[in-house]
Amino acid sequence: MIMPKMSVGFAMILLVAGNMIAVLSDALIKELPDGAAVYQFVLLRQLTAVLMLLPFCLFNQKAKLLSNVKWHFVRGHIWLFGAVFMVLSIQALPLATVNAIFYTAPLLMLPLGFLFYKDRLTAPSIIVAILGFIGILVVVKPTQINMGAIFALIVALTMATNNLLVRKLPSNHTVAQTLFLTNLVGIPLGLGLAIWENAPLSWYALWIAAGSNLFILIYAGICVLVYRAVEAHKISSAEYTGLLGAVVIGIIWFDEIPDISLLIGSALIVLPLIWLATLESIKYKRTAL
Template identity: 60%
Template structure:
């Protein structure tokens, strides 16, 4: 996949994160006694059903390539999905999303370790300020099991996005999304059976709706992280927090307090600043090439 500009990659992530909020909102509409493992299984099953028709003509070889990485990502995705359902149903939507958005900060040191990416002072500053914003939102004195679950989700999101670069470049976005969900179905079905609850197919429509939104988000991540260095664009993930605040307010009557507003500002403003810095840097590099 050809390289795209940092600005365009960040725009993709912004759109994807805003759309992902609606997936979280649908999860939040579930009853408190919902079978989590059944719901996660339904979400993966409906995702596969929706994606399979677009991959019917794909060769068997195209699916075998990189299967070990798809398997690893698929099970990390499954692990994160379980904790995501618990976290979203246990705390306000915006608060849960604020903790999820610790993922870009987690990605920065991971990218440095795994891919030897060099962290710029600007990306480090944006990450640190953004994480301070997350701390303001969750208030460390109020950390509970739901907050811990949300932090686990953040780690799984970071790991999944970094592992995108391990996937075969020749595979399409749709193939990647299909394999991520397909390889996790045996495990999610096993967990649902182990849970031992009576099967309730009623949430499958909610699961399907949630799948549509999260697949769009995952697709934007695949395209963006394949096309630009993660430390330069990861902070764009924070944009979805604004959407979470808005959806939480309109859909669930969750009124943000001053800590939420301040924390959101600390998360979003560095994103805008970083985008301008990277855009200016790229423009200067292009001018230098033209002059030479």
């Protein structure tokens, strides 16, 4: 299908809006009460995501949905593992802090890409990785590292791994089918963990799960729309505005006032990534000439 052309400015506005919406998903998760049944909540997210995505999968029958699901199975269980720690980290840390750590996923993709695929590590990418990890230390402060920060780093690691494993997925599966399978294949283990947890069903957690999934799916849909219409190197820097959104929503919703270390550390994480994206954009333009 040929996608309509879209201006770079409008595409970036859509991406900024999408990232603000994605932060709302985290904010809803933070609304879970202390002691909430984590495994049950993750299972509810899987189930509601599958129900939301099923119509989009049924409307598109070009690809056999359940064919070649090996790597979907791997990614789905990595996602399940990361989702558990995502809930724990969001509950333990301020919204802006946890999102700053989540943004280290692109940094982790650099060494992982080298290990998995022998991707070339350039001098700029190494500099960006070093500055980013310094930024992590500034944000979480080595003397104040707690389990929440460790959990958030585990989430970033699972995000980076899943992003890299996208290369292994069947090319004929749509984005909706990929998201559907990611959630579907992990349901048996998620159900087993929820049964082992043995917590009474929480209807409040169900609504939180459905709401957070809805926000994430809107964000994913916006990404599909803009990245099909505009080259990624022109607009990807807009993704990092989600951290600003986390700061704003944290202040308004949870009365979380960021300190100077969060601002400095976030700058060390995000600004080098924008610089690297700019270098890649320049390189792309030169090779295209």
